[in-house]
Amino acid sequence: SYELTQPPSVSVSPGQTARITCSGDALPKQYAYWYQQKPGQAPVLVIYKDSERPSGIPERFSGSSSGTTVTLTISGVQAEDEADYYCQSADSSGTYEVFGGGTKLTVL
Amino acid sequence: QVQLVQSGAEVKKPGASVKVSCKASGYTFTSYDINWVRQATGQGLEWMGWMNPNSGNTGYAQKFQGRVTMTRNTSISTAYMELSSLRSEDTAVYYCARVISGSSSGFDYWGQGTLVTVSS
Numbered sequence: 523s524y525e526l527t528q529p530p531s532v533s534v535s536p537g538q539t540a541r542i543t544c545s546g547d548a549l550p551k552q553y554a555y556w557y558q559q560k561p562g563q564a565p566v567l568v569i570y571k572d573s574e575r576p577s578g579i580p581e582r583f584s585g586s587s588s589g590t591t592v593t594l595t596i597s598g599v600q601a602e603d604e605a606d607y608y609c610q611s612a613d614s615s616g617t618y619e620v621f622g623g624g625t626k627l628t629v630l
Numbered sequence: 631q632v633q634l635v636q637s638g639a640e641v642k643k644p645g646a647s648v649k650v651s652c653k654a655s656g657y658t659f660t661s662y663d664i665n666w667v668r669q670a671t672g673q674g675l676e677w678m679g680w681m682n683p684n685s686g687n688t689g690y691a692q693k694f695q696g697r698v699t700m701t702r703n704t705s706i707s708t709a710y711m712e713l714s715s716l717r718s719e720d721t722a723v724y725y726c727a728r729v730i731s732g733s734s735s736g737f738d739y740w741g742q743g744t745l746v747t748v749s750s
Contacts, residue, residue: 523692555736557675564740565675570730576738608675612735618691619665619735621675 524548524613526622533628540596542625544609547590554592555610556585558603559624565608569594596627604629632656634726634741641747647714650744652726659707660684663729665737666700666711668722676722680729681709716748 526546534540544554554572557565567576569585572592582597592611596603609622637651652664666678679690681700688700699712709726724744727737 619677
């Protein structure tokens with residue numbers, strides 16, 4: 523079955539830039555989406571279609587794509603950005619959706 | 631404003647079934663697919679399947695095929711997810727989520743989640 527691979531954890535100091543990667547064979551063909559999830563809350567969409575930002579999401583959140591890897595970048599990280607981040611995409615046929623394993627972002 | 635409001639927590643015995651509801655408001659229910667995603671405690675998100683509220687068409691993750699059924703009642707703008715033959719590993723928070731406008735994937739609005747506990 524199709525898998526998306528994320529690093530389990532990323533740590534940055536406030537004000538620095540955090541980059542979270544997500545790798546999958548079908549990513550050149552399928553868009554990626556990113557979600558932020560804080561404890562006890564439902565996920566929140568922060569990036570869609572690789573690099574688009576929904577209204578209400580701060581400009582410090584951005585997304586990019588290169589080959590089989592997509593990247594979520596958070597510039598000028600703030601304490602409130604500490605959360606779990608998940609990428610999501612579809613398999614090459616578009617039949618099945620899949621989530622990455624999630625990355626815990628720690629703000630030091 | 632768009633809202634997805636789910637039914638309350640459930641406790642079920644192994645082998646039983648559970649049916650979770652997801653009531654939509656603030657938009658035209660039949661215009662956006664609904665997906666279901668679950669999350670076991672301390673674990674990641676797991677996609678279960680999708681339903682088109684207009685046609686009733688569905689698609690399920692291979693892991694759940696034969697055990698999950700997604701339905702809807704358009705008159706009350708409500709989607710349902712029923713999972714049968716429950717086992718302890720099905721203990722999780724279950725979310726409904728709406729697909730992004732103009733897209734075939736990606737979820738812009740989520741329900742608050744429904745905790746399903748499977749225990750003897």
